[in-house]
Amino acid sequence: VNGIHDMGGKQDMGPIEYEKNEPVFHAPWESRVFAMILAPSPGAGGTWTRSGTPEKFCGPPTICR
């Protein structure tokens, strides 16, 4: 893969910025968007429901995240 996403080996990207005690989400909107991407209801082709568990969700396996 040779594209904009392929960062391997690129130079001059600066220092790594490490955040101590980093929260899972930095702002409430991040968590809502994350969940909306992950949680289409059965009607939308997903399998996540209120009673479901994360393990039961079957998203597209080719999405890299």
Place this chain on the structure above:
Amino acid sequence: VKALESLLVEKGLVDRAALDALVDAYEHTIGPRNGAKVVARAWSDPAYKTRLLADANDAMADFGFISRQGDRIVVVENTAKVHNLIVCTLCSCYPWSVLGLPPVWYKSAPYRSRAVIDPRGVLREFGLELADDVEVRVWDSTAELRYMVLPERPAGTEQLNEEDLAALVTRDAMVGVAKVDQPQSGGKA
């Protein structure tokens, strides 16, 4: 974001309670404490360690840590002579079921670009200086194949039980940017 959520709920495409449950799970349940339990068991039980290195998905399932997207997880073992480091040069692939969501630095351009050409320099930036005779192996993750590092068990922990051992294991050690410190010597979370 609120408008988008309302629209999705209105159209029946998402269940608001499911969104809440997901956020809660990734904030409180699915995180590096899962991986730490796996590491502690591997340190305590040689048979489990053998299984973990042979088929991580199967061994992690003992704890109920099942990969959500059906990807395969490979556990790579650090020793006195081999140090493993994981990265995703393409984006942010990470073993969610055992480490949770990746930190921002893992997804950042500086880490992804340099982990593969200058891993020793990257480790130095994290405060980890490796001796010249230690081999560094960098594992580039994909959506289908993700890695977790089995860190070296620190000296002076022979008497500790699994729970106490797990408390020593940090996320950074399971990514390979840190070692597990000896008890009471502190360390990064």
